[in-house]
Amino acid sequence: MxxxxxxxxxxxxxxxxxxxxxxxxxxxxxxxxxxxxxxxxxxxxxxxxxxxxxxxxxxxxxxxxxxxxxxxxxxxxxxxxxxxxxxxxxxxxxxxxxxxxxxxxxxxxxxxxxxxxxxxxxxxxxxxxxxxxxxxxxxxxxxxxxxxxxxxxxxxxxxxxxxRETVPEVPEALLPLLRACEESTGVGFGDPAAARPGPNAPRSTTRSGADFELVDAPGFVRRRFLELFPDPASRFFPLHTPNAVLLPDDGRFEAYAQLDRAAGSCALVAVHPHLGAVTDLLEPLMDAVARAGADYVEALLPLADSTGLAAFLAQGFVPGAVYPAMRRSADRFHDYVVLSRTSRQIDFRNVAAGGLLQPYLTAYLTAWTSTYLPLPEVVS
Structure with a gap:
């Protein structure tokens, strides 16, 4: 017809x-x-x-x-x-x-x-x-x-x-994802070295979200966000506008998020004064987000930011996607990485992944295993 x-x-x-x-x-x-x-x-x-x-x-x-x-x-x-x-x-x-x-x-x-x-x-x-x-x-x-x-x-x-700008080194946990992207798309990343791990803080074991306050007032949050981040160059999460802000009781940072209760998801758009301020409290932040109706949290970081990526990886975020040439700067483009955490059990049994997605399933499972399963030598 x-x-x-x-x-x-x-x-x-x-x-x-x-x-x-x-x-x-x-x-x-x-x-x-x-x-x-x-x-x-x-x-x-x-x-x-x-x-x-x-x-x-x-x-x-x-x-x-x-x-x-x-x-x-x-x-x-x-x-x-x-x-x-x-x-x-x-x-x-x-x-x-x-x-x-x-x-x-x-x-x-x-x-x-x-x-x-x-x-x-x-x-x-x-x-x-x-x-x-x-x-x-x-x-x-x-x-x-x-x-x-x-x-x-x-x-x-x-x-x-x-x-695209090349990146000389990345955290080792990202290498399977980059290889998967090369295999599925033909987009190359050169041969980046595995960045030497820094002195990351240990994973938090605190599970209570009681120390977080969530302000769910979209108009106020948007105005406050623009006051704290007046320069567009200081914020980058395309097509995501924060509608909520998460605050620890000591006020050390403000975490701005787009909370979508219908989809059960949350995008961590920006953190003031800096992204690193939130990394040692990601466990209670995840609990606070879950109490607000979302059990999936997503972060977007530059592939070149090895320090930021390592901090999120150390706190249980898993790299699932890489977006080549996502951000334009003058006449050059920079790659970004999508990392996520979910509080629900992941079940891939019902996914219908075509051949081009299979490498990403393998890369994700490799990254998830290295994050959440103990090393054999530790178990023994």
Whole structure:
């Protein structure tokens, strides 16, 4: 059946909400499929590209969105949905290709990423056919139909990957992830040396979150965040705006987070006065976040920041994805690493990982094992 792709309009909101319900039921954890206020804002946003597909009779058959951050020149593919009655005709791929092309043609993005469910290979194949490259995975990252793991894919503008800065050394725990990325994408990292481990603090064994206060006031948190980080160069977590702040009782730092209770996840966006201030209290911070409704915490660090990476690795965070050429600086690009911790048991038995994702599963299991299982010589 022939469908026509057009930009979403305010008059489409009711039909869009019905589409997302028909596709996902009550389990869709993204506000653009259910919250009319968010949908109105995104449709009016000049930095958001939202396409709909309608049949000749006017029936809404599909939707896809790319949100972009003009400050970081990074975009995100979200909200891809095709009505069950209109699948098998390639509409998902057509929507994906068209909305991504619109974002790149606008000239405001260097890369677009997508987090893709791993319960079926269909969505993975859609992004792969549209030029996305798999760069890792995030176990237990979302609450959709139960706790699910997501795969991270990235599509780049022409010439971006040829202008990356090389990193001479990285923590040894990252080497399997970098090798997996080279195997799956062909993107090289040279031959970085294993950084010599520094004097990391021992893992905290404190499990109580009682010493943390969580301020869940999005307007206040956003204003306070911009006061403390007025320079955009001092904050980098594209398309994530903090809506909560976590404070220890002694006030030694303020940890700004985007808390998504619907998805059961939390992104640690920034820490004031510096990232290192939080590392020895990550155990109680994880408890505080879990009490707020999220059992997955994610951090984003530069691949070149061996000290910061080592601190998070020492506190139980596991590297799951690497984002080559994520951040632009003048005419060069810098790689970033996605690390995460989850308080739920990780279960990969139901994932449908295509061949290009298999190296990341192996790399993650290697990193998780070295983090959470005792060395044989210690056991003996």
């Amino acid at each position: 022939t469908t026509t792709l057009t930009s979403a309009a305010l008059r489409d909101i009711a039909d869009l909400r019905q589409l997302y319900f028909d596709v996902y039921g009550h389990g869709y954890p993204v506000a653009l499929g259910s919250d009319p206020a968010v949908m109105r804002r995104l449709i009016a946003d000049p930095h958001t590209y939202w396409l709909t597909a309608r049949t000749g009779s006017g029936e809404l058959a599909g939707s896809a969105v790319v949100q972009t951050d003009p400050g970081t020149r990074v975009g995100k593919l979200v909200g891809l949905a095709v009505h069950p009655a209109h699948r098998q005709g390639g509409l998902a791929g057509r929507l994906t290709g068209s909305v991504c092309s619109a974002a790149f043609d606008g000239g405001g993005v260097d890369s677009v990423y997508a987090t893709v469910r791993m319960v079926t290979r269909g969505p993975q194949n859609v992004v792969l056919r549209n030029g996305f490259r798999p760069v890792g995975l995030m176990p237990n990252a979302a609450e959709v139909e139960g706790c699910e793991s997501l795969a991270l894919f990235v599509r780049y503008a022409d010439g971006v990957l040829t202008r």
